[in-house]
Amino acid sequence: MAMITTENIKREAQDWDEDDEDEVVPKKRTRTKNQGEHHLSRSCPYLDTINRSFLDFDFEKLCSISLSNNNVYACLVCGKYFQGRGQHSHAYTHSCQLGHRVFLNMATLRFYCLPDNYEIIDPSLDDIKYVVKPTFTVDHVVSLDHTSKLSIALDGTKYLPGIVGLNNIKANDYMNVVLHALAHVVPFRDYLLREENYSHIIPPPGDQTFILVQRLGELFRKLWNPRNFKAHVSPHEMLQAVASVSKKRFKITEQGDTIEFLSWLFNMLHKALCGGKKSADSVIHNIFQGQMKVYTRKLPPPSDNPEDTLRALENEEYKEIMEESPFLYLTCDLPPPPLFQDELEKNIIPQVPLFDLLSKFNGTAEKEYKTHKESHVKRFEITKLPPYLILYYKRFTKNNFYVEKNPTIVNFPIKDIDMAEFLSSDPKVQDAHPHTVYDLVANICHDGQPAPRKGTYRVHIRQKGANQWYELQDLHVQELLPQMITLAEAYIQIWELRR
Numbered sequence: 001m002a003m004i005t006t007e008n009i010k011r012e013a014q015d016w017d018e019d020d021e022d023e024v025v026p027k028k029r030t031r032t033k034n035q036g037e038h039h040l041s042r043s044c045p046y047l048d049t050i051n052r053s054f055l056d057f058d059f060e061k062l063c064s065i066s067l068s069n070n071n072v073y074a075c076l077v078c079g080k081y082f083q084g085r086g087q088h089s090h091a092y093t094h095s096c097q098l099g100h101r102v103f104l105n106m107a108t109l110r111f112y113c114l115p116d117n118y119e120i121i122d123p124s125l126d127d128i129k130y131v132v133k134p135t136f137t138v139d140h141v142v143s144l145d146h147t148s149k150l151s152i153a154l155d156g157t158k159y160l161p162g163i164v165g166l167n168n169i170k171a172n173d174y175m176n177v178v179l180h181a182l183a184h185v186v187p188f189r190d191y192l193l194r195e196e197n198y199s200h201i202i203p204p205p206g207d208q209t210f211i212l213v214q215r216l217g218e219l220f221r222k223l224w225n226p227r228n229f230k231a232h233v234s235p236h237e238m239l240q241a242v243a244s245v246s247k248k249r250f251k252i253t254e255q256g257d258t259i260e261f262l263s264w265l266f267n268m269l270h271k272a273l274c275g276g277k278k279s280a281d282s283v284i285h286n287i288f289q290g291q292m293k294v295y296t297r298k299l300p301p302p303s304d305n306p307e308d309t310l311r312a313l314e315n316e317e318y319k320e321i322m323e324e325s326p327f328l329y330l331t332c333d334l335p336p337p338p339l340f341q342d343e344l345e346k347n348i349i350p351q352v353p354l355f356d357l358l359s360k361f362n363g364t365a366e367k368e369y370k371t372h373k374e375s376h377v378k379r380f381e382i383t384k385l386p387p388y389l390i391l392y393y394k395r396f397t398k399n400n401f402y403v404e405k406n407p408t409i410v411n412f413p414i415k416d417i418d419m420a421e422f423l424s425s426d427p428k429v430q431d432a433h434p435h436t437v438y439d440l441v442a443n444i445c446h447d448g449q450p451a452p453r454k455g456t457y458r459v460h461i462r463q464k465g466a467n468q469w470y471e472l473q474d475l476h477v478q479e480l481l482p483q484m485i486t487l488a489e490a491y492i493q494i495w496e497l498r499r
Contacts, residue, residue: 037118037119037121038116038118038119040113040116040118041118041119041120041121042121042122044101044102044113044120044122046101046102046113047102047120047122047124047125049076049077049100049101049102050076050077050102050125050128051076051077051078051079052127052128052154052229053154053155053229054077054078054079055074055076055079055128055131055229056079056230056234057074057106057131057132058167058222058233058234058235058236058237059234059236059237060236060237060240061074061081061106062081063081063082063083063090064080064081064082064090065082065083065090066083066090068083070083071083071084071105071107072105072106072107073085073091073103073104073105073106073112074103074104074106075091075094075095075100075102075103076100076102076103076104076111076128077098077100077101077102078098078100080094081106082094082103085103085112085114085117087115091103091114092114092115095114095115096115101113101114101116102120104128104132106132109129109132109133111125127227130225130227131225131227131228131229133221134221134222134224134225134227135221136193136194136221136224138194141190141193141194144161144162144189144224144465145186145464145465146464146465147465148160148463148465148466148467148468149226149465151226151227151228153228153229153230153231154229154230155230155231157230157231158231159228159231159477160463160465160466160470161223161224161225161226162183162184162223162224162463163461163463163470163472163477164223164228164231164232164233164477165231165232165233165472165474165475165476165477166179166180166232166233166234166235166472166474166475167232167233167234167235167236167474167475168474168475169234169236169239169252170252170253171251171252171253171254171255172235172239172252172255173255173456173457173458173473173474174255174256174257174258174261174457175235175239175242175250175252175256175258175261176235176457176459176474177258177444177457177458177459177472178258178261178262178265178444178492179216179219179235179238180442180459180461180472181441181442181444181459181461181492181494182216183219183220183223183224184441184442184461184462184463184494185287185388185441185442185494185496186464186496187283187286187287187387187388188283188284188287188388189220189224191283192213192216192217192220192221193217193220193221193224195217198213198217198273201213201272201273201275202275203272203275204275207272208244208245209245209268209269209271209272210272211241211244211245212238212241212242212245212265212268212269212272213269213272213273214241215237215238215240215241216238216269218237218238219233219235219237219238232475239252242261242265245268246264246268249264250264255455257396258444258446258457258491258492259329259392259491259492262329262390262492263328263329266284266288266328269282269284270282270284270285284328285326286387287386287387287388288328288329288386288387288388288390289326289327289328289386290326290327290328290330290382290384290385290386290389291324291325291326291327291382291383291384292324292325292326292327292361292380292381292382292383292384293322293323293324293325293363293380293381293383293424294322294323294324294325294378294379294380295320295321295322295378295379295380295381296320296321296322296323296376296377296378297318297319297320297321297376297377298317298318298374298375298376299318299368299374299375299376299377300318324383328390329390329391329392329492330358330361330389330390330391330392331392331394332354332357332358332360332391332392332393332394332410333357333360333367333394334352334357334393334394334395334406334408334410335350335352335408336406337349337350337406337407337408338350349407349408349409350407350408350409351408351409351410351411352408352409352410352411353410353411353412354410354411354412354413354417357393357410358419358422359422360380361380361381361382361422362381362421362422363379363380363381363382363422363424363425364379365379365380366378366379367379381424382419382422382423382424383423383424383426383429384429384432384433385419385423385433385436385497386497387496387497388441388494388495388496388497389419389438389494389495389497390492390493390494390495391492391493391495392491392492393410393490393491393492393493394406395407395408395446395450395489395491396450402451403450403451404450405446405449405450405455407489409486409487409489410486410490411486412440412486412490412493414439414440414462414482414485414486415439415440416437416439417437417438417439417440417495418436418437418438419436419437419438420433420436423436435497435498435499436497437497437498438495438496438497438498439495439496439498440462440485440493440494440495440496441461441462441494441495441496442459442460442461442462442493442494443459443460443485443488443490443492443493444457444458444459444460444490444491444492444493445457445458445459445460445488445489445490445491446489446491447488447489456473457473457491458471458472458473458488459471459472459473460472460480460485460488469481469482469485
């Protein structure tokens with residue numbers, strides 16, 4: 001059995017740490033007397049061996065041999081990740097065995113030539129740095145919604161920044177559509193595109209939720225990057241963070257419910273951006289949170305004698321109570337589908353106008369909620385409209401045995417939804433809302449059966465710069481006529497307040 005000595009430990013540590021900031025090149029003989037850099041640093045003869053078509057920086061930066069995420073280098077010839085660059089490191093061995101010379105430190109974004117071990121300084125490599133870590137200036141962010149300029153990937157594929165496919169690794173389409181939709185909520189996107197907006201936030205000790213903010217920001221920057229090498233992006237790192245923080249409640253191997261994922265993501269992002277402070281405001285609440293009054297009254301038990309019922313209603317227990325309640329989305333209840341078939345033995349697909357569903361929030365409509373013990377009647381009155389309104393159509397009904405899907409088609413316009421009639425009649429509320437008209441930004445649909453792996457999700461997105469609607473389903477991106485949007489089985493919609 002080999003003995004582990006102090007000398008071996010020191011030598012191994014030196015191999016992995018040979019690229020410290022204060023020691024760019026470990027050997028003095030590789031430095032020139034005047035500039036302190038290798039004579040080939042600015043004229044490396046191996047730059048033409050870089051194969052940009054093999055480079056994919058969307059996946060987790062782990063050494064392909066040791067699976068460590070410390071001191072990782074990317075081989076720019078084959079695209080694989082290796083640890084360290086010392087003489088006994090995996091990157092050094094790889095360069096000697098296969099003759100792959102050019103490597104990139106994924107933490108410092110500095111280039112090195114191995115096994116000669118000198119730093120490469122060349123402006124022709126800036127495009128690789130930008131793909132690894134895209135950056136956006138304030139002017140660039142402002143211009144995103146005012147341009148329809150196409151970008152070209154390495155293989156010649158043309159794409160529109162922001163309208164690129166997301167890879168479906170196995171069954172993560174239910175998360176992809178949410179990420180696509182949120183990437184087109186302008187203030188939320190602008191906030192995450194610039195890392196300076198949230199880099200100052202210090203998470204509480206032991207809090208793992210802030211990784212979601214970092215990964216989502218990285219994903220948004222890749223989606224809107226006009227210099228991508230590929231016309232699609234893999235959300236692998238973001239989804240890994242989701243699986244880790246949610247303790248595998250949301251996985252890439254098993255399809256879940258989009259609204260559950262959206263609710264969880266909002267709550268976790270709000271918690272992370274507030275630094276653990278529950279009472280603090282965040283960009284999530286500033287953009288999506290509205291306010292409503294919920295009036296609730298308990299129903300007396302059924303009785304054959306109407307007089308008994310009237311006497312019961314006079315009790316304090318059955319008086320109507322009111323409470324203020326914030327909301328991040330409005331739940332719209334679809335009418336039950338028909339149970340019978342028509343003469344052609346086909347199910348009749350019902351249709352319902354959107355305004356019929358929104359009447360639930362007009363302050364007068366009552367809805368009964370039953371439990372196994374008692375029943376309540378509630379009515380809802382909106383007192384504050386958010387800048388971005390999310391509507392959730394309750395299509396799935398779950399019980400102990402199966403999940404049932406409601407196929408009702410919702411008829412809605414894609415512009416000019418006026419929410420004024422659903423606001424409280426209080427003059428103060430009316431005066432606080434000079435603008436009440438909304439336009440559709442994103443429409444998430446569910447197709448097929450409700451059972452896992454039998455249904456799929458897709459999303460309709462309006463690109464403001466091109467003023468064009470697109471349909472995105474994983475890697476598939478295509479233009480879409482606005483008239484086709486209303487034919488789908490809408491599940492979640494995001495509406496933007498017109499100012």
